[in-house]
Amino acid sequence: MVVRVSTAAPPKIDLFRIPTRIMFGRGVALKVAEPLQQLGAKRVLVVTDPGVIKVGLVEPTLERLRDAKIAYEVYDGVVPDPTMDDVARCYERAKEMGADALVAVGGGSSIDTAKMAATLMTNGGTVLDYVGIDKVPKPAAPVVAIPTTAGTGAEITINSVIADPAQHKKLVIISPNATAFFALEDPDMTKGLPPFLTAITGMDTLVHAVESFTNKSTYPMTMALAYEAIRDAAWALPRAVKDGSDMEARERMLRAVISSSLAFSNTRLGNVHAMALPLGGWCHVAHGTAVAILLPHVMDFNQSAAAERFDAVGEAMGVGKDGKRAVRRTFDLVGAIGIPKRLSEVGVTEDEIGPMAKDAMLSGNILVNPRTTALEDVEALYRSAL
Numbered sequence: 001m002v003v004r005v006s007t008a009a010p011p012k013i014d015l016f017r018i019p020t021r022i023m024f025g026r027g028v029a030l031k032v033a034e035p036l037q038q039l040g041a042k043r044v045l046v047v048t049d050p051g052v053i054k055v056g057l058v059e060p061t062l063e064r065l066r067d068a069k070i071a072y073e074v075y076d077g078v079v080p081d082p083t084m085d086d087v088a089r090c091y092e093r094a095k096e097m098g099a100d101a102l103v104a105v106g107g108g109s110s111i112d113t114a115k116m117a118a119t120l121m122t123n124g125g126t127v128l129d130y131v132g133i134d135k136v137p138k139p140a141a142p143v144v145a146i147p148t149t150a151g152t153g154a155e156i157t158i159n160s161v162i163a164d165p166a167q168h169k170k171l172v173i174i175s176p177n178a179t180a181f182f183a184l185e186d187p188d189m190t191k192g193l194p195p196f197l198t199a200i201t202g203m204d205t206l207v208h209a210v211e212s213f214t215n216k217s218t219y220p221m222t223m224a225l226a227y228e229a230i231r232d233a234a235w236a237l238p239r240a241v242k243d244g245s246d247m248e249a250r251e252r253m254l255r256a257v258i259s260s261s262l263a264f265s266n267t268r269l270g271n272v273h274a275m276a277l278p279l280g281g282w283c284h285v286a287h288g289t290a291v292a293i294l295l296p297h298v299m300d301f302n303q304s305a306a307a308e309r310f311d312a313v314g315e316a317m318g319v320g321k322d323g324k325r326a327v328r329r330t331f332d333l334v335g336a337i338g339i340p341k342r343l344s345e346v347g348v349t350e351d352e353i354g355p356m357a358k359d360a361m362l363s364g365n366i367l368v369n370p371r372t373t374a375l376e377d378v379e380a381l382y383r384s385a386l
């Protein structure tokens, strides 16, 4: 009997994971006690930052916890771009109070801090033990996440980003065990977000959608989600920036966050995100600003390699089935919503391009980018955006 061994590449497998339960709608943040009661949580650490407390977004949560007779303490030490030490501080606080669950109220920094502190609560160790893909052995302690921005999708995604300032690096932890248990997606929580923060966090959502839709690992189910996210974000973002009280725009932005997060959690991203992390690590450019400036340049680079998909991006953006027009529309959008157009405007200099490009090439997102990308391409892209 002759056994034939196939030398063909193994078939591509599409794996779709949604570890987080999601509730969407105006007022759902006020249901915070329900998932905690389902879990039998008795002692909760509320993870947030002083700015979110100051604008009054935390107090209604605390009131609901008091009503439900759930004991709580507030940890307001979250900082932008949290580091491993910041996560450790939050974890120590949770341990001290004997917390059995965390509630994160805030943007991506609060939610990522809570997700990683919750990971340490059940797995021990430090953040460094879990960097990479699927390195977290046990499910994190339960986190109920209430986003106050429509942007990163940290409340849904299996990704967390933690800074390692000593190495000028952003560490990425990707695991279905390091996620929020429940996301309460409440447009009312985003209506006070100032225009610039609305713009940069919203652009992050649009980038997640465009990269997930066009990259090499996308498939029909993720494409459907990402297409809807591009449609919603392209329509709603300029409106939400112009008038924060436009609740239809706020709702559609948050819908875009949900669909883009479900998509990119299952496909990874592309060159924009590979290149944005070093901009944070080396030059401290905020993530949303970095991805917004890079997006049109990277779309321009990628467009010919996935022409049909970029044509569909144009259609979703409302400029017709034309990938080149989608690129132009994106350049215009960045300027129209008040984001700097050049990296040099946010403090990046030519001599930082070399080390940043080397770091960017280490990202797994380069491998799924629609157009095959070499170090020289990344350097040229940084230069074109400079």
Ligand SMILES: [Fe+2]
Binding pocket: 152, 204, 208, 273, 287, 291
């Ligand atoms: Fe992002």
